[in-house]
Amino acid sequence: MRTTPSSPGAAGYLLEGADGADIIAAVRAAAAGQAVLGAALARRLRDWFGRPPAVREAPFPDLTDREREILDDVAAGLTSTEIGAKLDLSPKTVANNITAILGKLHVTHRAEAIIKARDAGLGLSG
Known part of the structure; x- marks a missing residue:
């Protein structure tokens, strides 16, 4: 039986440099309809959102x-x-x-x- 994705577009995201095992796991997960977020990207997001808002860089640093x-x-x-x-x-x-x-x-x-x-x-x- 052949299945087609319910919606076009990306099913996930891996950062450049992902190893072969991560790529294979991501393809399998995407084929199963799961959203894929590579471990390196997940760490970056966790680190960014884990910081207090005051520590995050303000938009447009050139502005006063x-x-x-x-x-x-x-x-x-x-x-x-x-x-x-x-x-x-x-x-x-x-x-x-x-x-x-x-x-x-x-x-x-x-x-x-x-x-x-x-x-x-x-x-x-x-």
């Missing part, structure tokens, strides 16, 4: 804390006026920060910055 805060608000959909009121900043200061953020993110439009910020997890809590 204030710029990251403003980018978070931009990604949450706040206008420059709303950001200024929230952070007790003048509209000109907010605009200057946004210009600096765009430069540091190597984007030319606010919408591009929002996409990058949301991909990094900013702007999603507000």
Whole structure:
């Protein structure tokens, strides 16, 4: 009897350098419909998520804390006026920060910055 996968795409992930036994076990598990996560990758994930949030690297390390805060608000959909009121900043200061953020993110439009910020997890809590 021939079976076909219920959904296309990857059934798992192994890191480069996985040994032959890991590869064979992964293929067998995937063929049985199981999700596969190689041991090396599982360790990396455990180490990353096992750290306290403060120890994890903040997104966009080139940004200052204030710029990251403003980018978070931009990604949450706040206008420059709303950001200024929230952070007790003048509209000109907010605009200057946004210009600096765009430069540091190597984007030319606010919408591009929002996409990058949301991909990094900013702007999603507000």
